[in-house]
Amino acid sequence: MRISQWIGYSCAVILAMTALSCSTSANSQNPKQALPKQQVPPSLEVPSVNPKLVAANTKFGFKLFSEILKKDSQKNVFVSPSSVAIALSMTYNGANGNTKQAMANALQFQGMTLEELNNSQRNLMANLTQVDPKVKLSIANSLWAKEGIAFNLNFLQQNEKFYDAKVKTLDFKRPTASDEINGWVKENTNGKIEKIVDRITPEHMMFLINAIYFKGAWSNEFDQKNTENRPFSLTNGTKKQVPLMKRQGEYRYSETDQFQAISLPYGNGRMSMYVFLPKSNLTAFQKSLTAENWQTWMKQFSSREGQIQLPRFKMDYEVDLKTALSALGMGLAFQDAADFSNLSKATTKIDEVKHKTFVEVNEEGTEAAAVTSVGVVATSAQIQEEPFKMIVDRPFFCAIRDNQTGEILFMGSIVNPE
Incomplete structure (x- = not known):
């Protein structure tokens, strides 16, 4: 064996x-x-x-x-x-x-x-x-x-x-x-x-x-010099200081009346972390988390210039x-x-x-x-748009996905970055 x-x-x-x-x-x-x-x-x-x-x-x-x-x-x-x-x-x-x-x-x-x-x-x-x-x-x-x-x-x-x-x-x-x-x-x-x-x-x-x-490893790493402690809103309404990483660049991005979403690629881009930032609250967004909606959302991403600020967490x-x-x-x-x-x-x-x-x-x-x-x-086609700005300073959903097969390796909701 x-x-x-x-x-x-x-x-x-x-x-x-x-x-x-x-x-x-x-x-x-x-x-x-x-x-x-x-x-x-x-x-x-x-x-x-x-x-x-x-x-x-x-x-x-x-x-x-x-x-x-x-x-x-x-x-x-x-x-x-x-x-x-x-x-x-x-x-x-x-x-x-x-x-x-x-x-x-x-x-x-x-x-x-x-x-x-x-x-x-x-x-x-x-x-x-x-x-x-x-x-x-x-x-x-x-x-x-x-x-x-x-x-x-x-x-x-x-x-x-x-x-x-x-x-x-x-x-x-x-x-x-x-x-x-x-x-x-x-x-x-x-x-x-x-x-x-x-x-x-x-x-x-x-x-x-x-x-x-x-x-x-990210395809394009975040520069540690750009990481700053910023307020993050918790579900109970209070705020706490968390390290927010920041990077400007071109990413696959999607925005609807429900959320902002970004694909952060690893290596050659076959695998990515998808981050969804609800515009209302995470609880309401989670009710729409279905396989059918996920497949629809995956088709709505397009390349766009912008800035992402994401908490560092463990x-x-x-x-x-x-x-x-x-x-x-x-x-x-x-x-x-x-x-x-x-x-x-x-x-x-x-x-x-x-x-x-x-x-x-x-x-x-x-x-x-x-x-x-x-x-x-034992029993008993792309339109030129203004650069986006996505600041993940409140609870969010994320998933690590293989873009080639569509398999989701990990998924999670982060309400309090540690």
């Missing part, structure tokens, strides 16, 4: 799985046995990306973000829908029956066969990691299986083949077992996420982890996604009636889905990391 090497910002998704019972099947295989090496055909220089998957991930991302905001609308929120989608795709390979359908509905996978989904995820991951020297992006997956439990061999092989997952058997009773998993997470998030598994209970049977690491965020995912229709996966029979003959359910992120934006560029932990437990 192998561990994918990481660079740049990182985003990890962990799915912790536990047995409902210790029952096994003669047809199941223990992962301690060597898995046959998968014969993966050589990838193309630029793998083609399935637009259906990107559309599904975008729709899922905005729906998930909307549910999270119901709980955390008054605080900084920053998530990686790509990381969550990849981790849950790995788990989806073990689902069956109504549980599989519920996950498909929540993740917007309707109309895609499992084979199409797996191939599409593999191509998307390969395509995203082919960026440029100024942008570091890599994606890695791992699967940690409890020693002594029989798992479906096909499930393990699918995750290794399509998700390039490291598959390892681990003695979960060993005191250092969680340290080994957390060590992998720390290594593959460049130290930004140090811990995702707090403890391993007797019910745990598996952890599946996805990690995306991203680090991008933050951590943590949220339990169980409630949000249940609201999206995946509730069955968290119940005793959950069917993950394609994973193991032992009955299992997802117990919790935790998501941790880190992001830092400064004059040089952006660094971000995310970890999602899913715990499964």
Whole structure:
């Protein structure tokens, strides 16, 4: 088995799985046995990306973000829908029956066969990691299986083949077992996420982890000499001094009666941070955050000269996604009636889905990391215009997007730059 090497910002998704019972099947295989090496055909220089998957991930991302905001609308929120989608795709390979359908509905996978989904995820991951020297992006997956439990061999092989997952058997009773998993997470998030598994209970049977690491330098960096402390309006009406970076130049820009928006490119421009500054307030703007509106807005950007002032900020965020995912229709996966029979003959359910992120934006560029932990437990044409001026001195929305595929790697609402 192998561990994918990481660079740049990182985003990890962990799915912790536990047995409902210790029952096994003669047809199941223990992962301690060597898995046959998968014969993966050589990838193309630029793998083609399935637009259906990107559309599904975008729709899922905005729906998930909307549910999270119901709980955390008054605080900084920053998530990686790509990381969550990849981790849950790995788990989806073990689902069956109504549980599989519920996950498909929540993740917007309707109309895609499992084979199409797996191939599409593999191509998307390969395509995203082919960026440029100024942008570091890599994606890695791992699967940690409890020693002594029989798992479906096909499930393990699918995750290794399509998700390039490291598959390892681990003695979960060993005191250092969680340290080994957390060590992998720390290594593959460049130290930004140090811990995702707090403890391993007797019910745990598996952890599946996805990690995306991203680090991008602006195509045109902000001059530190132009950064000044300026007042930033908080949601409660008070103001605080924050460092505002400033730069003049030509950017892809859009303005409507709802917002000002700018695309700040990294490296050769394939990836950008999109910043949306609402003209009224962030809460009202967030109600219009849908995949349909996003696609419309992406077509309205045009090159324009102007000035951008953007806060320098650094933050951590943590949220339990169980409630949000249940609201999206995946509730069955968290119940005793959950069917993950394609994973193991032992009955299992997802117990919790935790998501941790880190992001830092400064004059040089952006660094971000995310970890999602899913715990499964035992059940019982251009017009010349005047230069724009965009001063981001109040709560705003931002997203890091791959402009080639349309995939959104990160998205967040910043209400209080730290």
